[in-house]
Amino acid sequence: MDHSIRLGFIGAGTAAEFMLQGLARGGYPANRAAVFDPDADRCGALRDILGVTVAESNQALLGAVDAVVLAVKPQMLEEVLEELETADMASPPLVISVAAGVRTGTLKRLLGEQWSVARVMPNTPAQLGAGISGVFVTPDASEQQRQVAFDFGMAAGDAVWIPEEALMDVVTAVSGSGPAYYFLLTEVLQRTAQELGLDPNTAARLASATALGAATMIDQTGQSPAILRERVTSPGGTTERALEILRNGGFESLFQEAVVGAAIRGRELAEDMED
Numbered sequence: 121m122d123h124s125i126r127l128g129f130i131g132a133g134t135a136a137e138f139m140l141q142g143l144a145r146g147g148y149p150a151n152r153a154a155v156f157d158p159d160a161d162r163c164g165a166l167r168d169i170l171g172v173t174v175a176e177s178n179q180a181l182l183g184a185v186d187a188v189v190l191a192v193k194p195q196m197l198e199e200v201l202e203e204l205e206t207a208d209m210a211s212p213p214l215v216i217s218v219a220a221g222v223r224t225g226t227l228k229r230l231l232g233e234q235w236s237v238a239r240v241m242p243n244t245p246a247q248l249g250a251g252i253s254g255v256f257v258t259p260d261a262s263e264q265q266r267q268v269a270f271d272f273g274m275a276a277g278d279a280v281w282i283p284e285e286a287l288m289d290v291v292t293a294v295s296g297s298g299p300a301y302y303f304l305l306t307e308v309l310q311r312t313a314q315e316l317g318l319d320p321n322t323a324a325r326l327a328s329a330t331a332l333g334a335a336t337m338i339d340q341t342g343q344s345p346a347i348l349r350e351r352v353t354s355p356g357g358t359t360e361r362a363l364e365i366l367r368n369g370g371f372e373s374l375f376q377e378a379v380v381g382a383a384i385r386g387r388e389l390a391e392d393m394e395d
């Protein structure tokens with residue numbers, strides 16, 4: 121993130137904290153960021169941990185920033201946007217929303233057409249700098265605003281541009297909800313290892329190190345997951361037996377159905393917000 125950019129955070133909860141930590145990890149001076157949250161303790165904690173500036177109100181924060189991050193729960197958005205909408209300013213800052221399932225059209229309807237809006241969808245590994253964000257920006261944003269939105273997304277660890285807003289529901293289903301799919305797989309592996317006789321500690325270590333090892337191979341070998349899977353699968357061996365059982369039980373189509381279901385749910389949530 122360009123050090124001259126002043127960021128404002130509305131809400132000082134979990135998402136604000138991990139994105140600020142990611143920005144600081146990337147060298148952004150956290151004292152260039154301001155936060156406001158009615159919970160003074162949360163603001164105080166971010167000031168003490170990261171050195172951010174604490175604003176007196178959302179309106180006070182607005183006048184002093186180039187981009188404002190809406191880091192509140194979706195049910196609080198409408199109230200916050202009404203507050204911003206009444207702010208009197210010549211050129212409003214870029215608004216960055218990290219809420220799943222809230223469309224830029226909804227945000228612009230509540231704020232006014234003159235506001236440029238970005239949607240950044242980070243996932244929970246962002247807390248460790250190991251996440252990824254999908255980034256979408258409305259076409260009226262300037263080149264500098266597009267860069268600010270992308271650099272903000274990079275605070276998760278990595279970021280990708282999403283060209284059409286409708287695809288943000290797919291991002292939510294794939295990388296937003298995605299960590300839960302891997303957690304479930306690791307839970308089942310761990311539980312089965314125990315049921316087959318391993319002690320809980322050994323079962324947990326084997327399951328989690330295997331998840332990490334497989335992810336690291338996908339990340340670092342440059343090989344596709346399909347090739348890596350084929351290499352572990354010797355004809356007539358143990359892996360082949362396990363994969364055959366998964367396939368015959370409909371695992372692949374069931375999993376695909378689950379991801380499609382998550383994307384549809386994202387679209388439904390966005391439609392509910394528009395009502």
Ligand SMILES: NC(=O)c1ccc[n+]([C@@H]2O[C@H](COP(=O)([O-])OP(=O)(O)OC[C@H]3O[C@@H](n4cnc5c(N)ncnc54)[C@H](OP(=O)(O)O)[C@@H]3O)[C@@H](O)[C@H]2O)c1
Nearest residue numbers: 130131132133134135156157191192193194196218219220
């Ligand atoms: N947590 C994640 O891993 C994650 C990941 C990706 C995206 N997100 C998105 O990030 C957004 C925030 O989630 P979160 O988990 O960070 O929520 P959170 O921990 O509840 O933080 C939101 C904070 O905003 C405060 N707030 C409420 N009304 C406000 C107002 N009018 N002005 C300023 N601050 C206000 C809340 O205070 P009170 O508690 O007193 O209401 C709370 O401290 C959500 O849209 C969520 O979907 C979260």
